[in-house]
Amino acid sequence: MDLDLLFFGRFSHNYHIKWNQHPVLVITAQPNQKLRALKAGAEDFISKPFEMAEVLVRVHNMLKIRLLNKELHSYNDVLEQRVRERTADLKEGYQETIFTMTRAAEHKDEDTGAHVQRISYYSRVLSEALGMDEEFIENIFFASPMHDIGKIGVPDHVLLKPSNFAPNEWEVMQEHAAMGAKILGNSKSPYLKMGAEIALNHHERWDGSGYPNGKKGEDIPISARIMCICDIYDALRSKRPYKPAFDHEKTVEIIINGDSRTQPEHFDPLILEAFKLNHQMFCDIFDEYEA
Numbered sequence: 001m002d003l004d005l006l007f008f009g010r011f012s013h014n015y016h017i018k019w020n021q022h023p024v025l026v027i028t029a030q031p032n033q034k035l036r037a038l039k040a041g042a043e044d045f046i047s048k049p050f051e052m053a054e055v056l057v058r059v060h061n062m063l064k065i066r067l068l069n070k071e072l073h074s075y076n077d078v079l080e081q082r083v084r085e086r087t088a089d090l091k092e093g094y095q096e097t098i099f100t101m102t103r104a105a106e107h108k109d110e111d112t113g114a115h116v117q118r119i120s121y122y123s124r125v126l127s128e129a130l131g132m133d134e135e136f137i138e139n140i141f142f143a144s145p146m147h148d149i150g151k152i153g154v155p156d157h158v159l160l161k162p163s164n165f166a167p168n169e170w171e172v173m174q175e176h177a178a179m180g181a182k183i184l185g186n187s188k189s190p191y192l193k194m195g196a197e198i199a200l201n202h203h204e205r206w207d208g209s210g211y212p213n214g215k216k217g218e219d220i221p222i223s224a225r226i227m228c229i230c231d232i233y234d235a236l237r238s239k240r241p242y243k244p245a246f247d248h249e250k251t252v253e254i255i256i257n258g259d260s261r262t263q264p265e266h267f268d269p270l271i272l273e274a275f276k277l278n279h280q281m282f283c284d285i286f287d288e289y290e291a
Contacts, residue, residue, distance in 0.1 A: 098191055102145050114289055115234055116145035121285040122230035129274040130226070139194045140223055146195035147202050147227055150180025162241050177203055177212045194223050202227040205266040217268075225268040229255065229275050230282075232262060237286050248283040 102116050123144040127137045151159055154176050158169045165173060180199030184192045201215065201224030208216035210228075220228075236251040246254070254262050256276060264272060275282070 098142055098146060098195070102149070115238065116148075118234055118285055118289045119144045119147065119227070119230055121289070122233065122282055123226055125278055125281045125285070126226050126230065126271060126274055129278050130271065135190075136223075139190050140198075140226065142191040143194035143198055143223065144227055144230070146180070146184060146192075147198045147231065148176060148180065149183055149195070150176035150178070150199055152183070153179045164242050174203070174211050177201075197221045198224050198227045200224070202231055204228070206268050207263075207265040209266065220268075222268075225271055229267050229271055232266075233275075233282055234286070236262075248279075248286070252279050 120141050123140045124137055127140050132140075154173060158165070158172050161169065177200055181196045184196035184199055187193060187196070198221075200212070201220050204210035204213065204215040204220045204224060205228070206217060206220070206225070208214050233251055233255060236246050236254055237248070239245040255267070256264060256272070258264055267275075
């Protein structure tokens, strides 16, 4: 048993008692040493002269307290382990929910799979470059693939149309933002909460020219501002009914300097600057996870 008791006939002021390792009982004939002993970490003290019966009772009580403390620490360790396991189970459940929903989106659009995978990594790169904390980075990594989950509710003749949208079809298409937020809303999962935030706002623009609510500047959640530039980069790199796939250099040129559809004023300036400094990582991600 490691329940050692240390006894001192004379307490030395130079001795540091490791009270967290052993219960210490100080026996002293010097009254002025009692307070010093307690401050140094002694559990108890006995004044000389002493009776052996008192010493045995004190020792018994200290051993009992020591055992109770060890049991308490052991119980706390068990509780902490259970909490960690439960947290891991919840995280796994949340992630499985995300994967299930994104698979449903892939079923409607075969190009979605590689796109949402790349989006996760783009979002993480920008979040790290912006100095976001670890919790935010993890959340956006798992939340960002759900940005277009609302397209599940868009009719196939609109979603899969091989040519440009008519005005009424474009209105239907724009509804996917609010629909995605509705699908993901009212959840306790931090991933789904951020997913709903991104789904609703990732087509908003810094200059207020976006949809569905025309939000402007910092009224747009930062998760959606990050997602905005990631989504546009990937769209420019991908083939669309109205455009060919652009290479990395042309895509960066369009994002930084603009074209007929995309303008630098659409992006949060700080996030745009982070993109400028890290765009090669976007290229690497696209190449690695190209469909």
